[in-house]
Amino acid sequence: MEEFNHLYEMLSQVQGYVYPNEVDLQWGLLIVQYPYLTGLVAGAFITASLERVFNVKALKVTYELSLLTALAFLLVATMPLISHLGHPERFYEIMITPHLTSAMAIFGFVYLWYLMVVLLLEIWFDYRRDMVLWAREAKGLKKWLYKILTLGVNDISPKTVMWDNKIGYFITVVGIPSAFLLHGYVGFIFGSVKANPWWSSVLMPVIFLFSAMVSGIALIMLVYMVVSYVRKKKPDMLALDTIAKFLFYVIILDFTLEGLDQIHRIYEAEESFEIISMLVSGKLYITLIVVQVFLGTIIPLVILGIFQFYKPKDSIRRVLYLIVSLLILVGIFFMRWNVVIGGQLFSKSFYGFTGYKTLIVGSEGLLMATVWVIVPFSILAFLLWLLPPWKKLSSKELTEAES
Amino acid sequence: MGTKRVKNSRRDFLKKTAIVGGGAIAASILNPFDAVLIASEDPGDKSKVWWAYVIDIDKCIGCGRCANACKNENDVPKEPFFFRTWVEQYTINNNHEVHVESPNGGIDGFDQSLDKSDVFKSFFVPKMCNHCHKSPCVQVCPVGATYDTPDGVVLVDDDYCIGCRYCVQACPYGCRYIHPEKKVADKCTLCYHRISKGKTTACIEVCPTGARMIGDLNDDKGPLVKFLKKHNCLVLKPHLNTGSKLFYNSLNAEVR
Ligand code: SF4
Ligand code: SF4
Secondary structure (H helix, E strand, O other), rough: HHHHHHHHHHHHOOOOOOHHHHHHOOOOHHHHHHHHHHHHHHHHHHHHHHHHHOOOOHHHHHHHHHHHHHHHHHHHOOHHHOOOOOOHHHHOOHHHOEEEEEEEOHHHHHHHHHHHHHHHHHHHHHHHHHHHHHHHHOOHHHHHHHHOOOOOOOOEEEEEEHHHHHHHHHHHHHHHHHHHHHHHHHHHHHHHOOOOOOOOOOOHHHHHHHHHHHHHHHHHHHHHHHHHOOOOOOOHHHHHHHHHHHHHHHHHHHHHHHHHHHHHHHHHOOOHHHHHHHHHOOOHHHHHHHHHHHHHHHHHHHHHHHHHOOOOOOOHHHHHHHHHHHHHHHHHHHHHHHHHHHHHHHHHOEEOOOOOOOOOOOOOHHHHHHHHHHHHHHHHHHHHHOOOOOOOOOHHHHHHOOO | OOOHHHHHHHHHHHHHHHHHHHHHHHHHHHHHHHHHHHHOOOOOOOOOOEEEEEEOOOOOOOOOOHHHHHHHOOOOOOOOOOEEEEEEEEEEEOOOOOOEEOHHHOOOOOOOOOOOOHHHEEEEEEEEOOOOOOOHHHOOOOOOEEOOOOOOOEOOOOOOOOOOOHHHHHOOOOEEOOOOOOOOOOOOOOOOHHHHHOOOOHHHOOOOOOOOEEEEOOOOOOOHHHHHHHHEOOOOOHHHOOOOOEEEEEEOOOOO
């Protein structure tokens, strides 16, 4: 009986009419996390690509940091998805017998492509020379780790290193569409559900993509400031200002697209319109209007907008950048929340609402979700210990060291 | 098992597209009733059974016996959150406001909460899986655990389902739930274990008024096709083009 207490509580919160099977909301907190984490990966990667492909010199200091952040989050991105399954032990079925009409079936492949072919390779080519050099100096465990990671390719003649760079560049070029694919595709998982008018929209993949960029760029901004603080170094203001500028433009794009989606909905006012407007002005008011739109979009937009014309002194900008990046990260989290949870709060009969309460324990609970937030940051800390971007030698230093 | 099914559905895809395309053209020159039928026409072997279902709303008295019999027959958990079939009571008052209820899926019967003089119209609508032949649930299942049988029944393979719940999201009619013990998707099987042995479904067996009927859509002289000929039947949410094979007689526009 006890396992159903939660459902009886939800039943008492039903407003209007929902199909009996709808009292139990299917995709909870962990499925909110899944597009959130994947979005951070895609966004962080795109930030890294800015430096390499579009040659934004000011972002050189955050290039490796962005790549490592993307990797740390990518390694856990599937975990919330797998742990929420009824039968996590059957997960491999998606890979070996994918049912190709399903948007979800392709996920394993998109994911592996991105992890193996794009991220790992790009990081490897970027760090190979340094790992060879570090292997010479380091002692104990670290030395062995570097030796293994170089895969025995120890040639660091200028010619080979030039090839490393060329291949790395090529992978980044392939990586950008891959990052778009990874996250646009996550949007499609929701956007293609025709039964759900809150999800079903052609704009969904594009919106997911741009919001992913917003959150990823904000994450890099935050991580860069925190890492600098921990290393007791002042963050490079030019880099921060440049990130902020990109952030500003991407938020505008993202906001426009989301606005367009809503305006379209309001103007067409289809059968589902009444229930959706009740949803937005009722159950989603705090998370959508207050947190996502006001705190997570408008305030950052205003602050970053002002900075485009008027720059207060560094210390003030730093504090405000910290606040802005946190606001955006929270805002985008609730954007995912509003999509995933919001889409299940109203009945497909359009006659009522069910409720949702985050459980603390269990495979869908808050504790589990917290684990999947802590783990990527721990991985990132480990990666930064193993592959510190600030210890990489620039080409100039290298030639000096060689001579 | 799953691989085989996946291959079959791929092979059939082109064939199906061609015929659905043709069907749409044919439908435009026929009367609207035929259009409903043709919209769900299966290209499969005409000489074999193709299951469909009819519910006559005029006959349903809302006793809820079907929902109860289904739970007993099919090991559906007794809690009021899991149903393979349930009954809804629609009441439209004099201000044309729609009120829908389904306490415990209708198993314990219904009370009319509105005063008689306020009621403009009231009726019962039994709901269940529509055994859609272009069904969104089959389409979205990432491993092919939800599949179409050749005789037109949508089933879930318990040993194969990973419990991702994508199908529950994709079904526009709320017909699926996750079985709390088995942790896999569950829904009406059209009592496949019974109909394949020549028996009828548990819900039909107990219905005191004969409001429910199962039949072969390929059998032109059978009772189901005859019923469809005589009555104006509709499917739920036709705009979603799910190819529903559950036909309702006397369906009101308010029903969703
Ligand atoms: S009614 Fe729902 S569960 Fe049944 S076949 Fe159609 S989409 Fe699938
Ligand atoms: S819950 Fe099971 S049947 Fe439904 S889509 Fe997922 S794997 Fe397929």
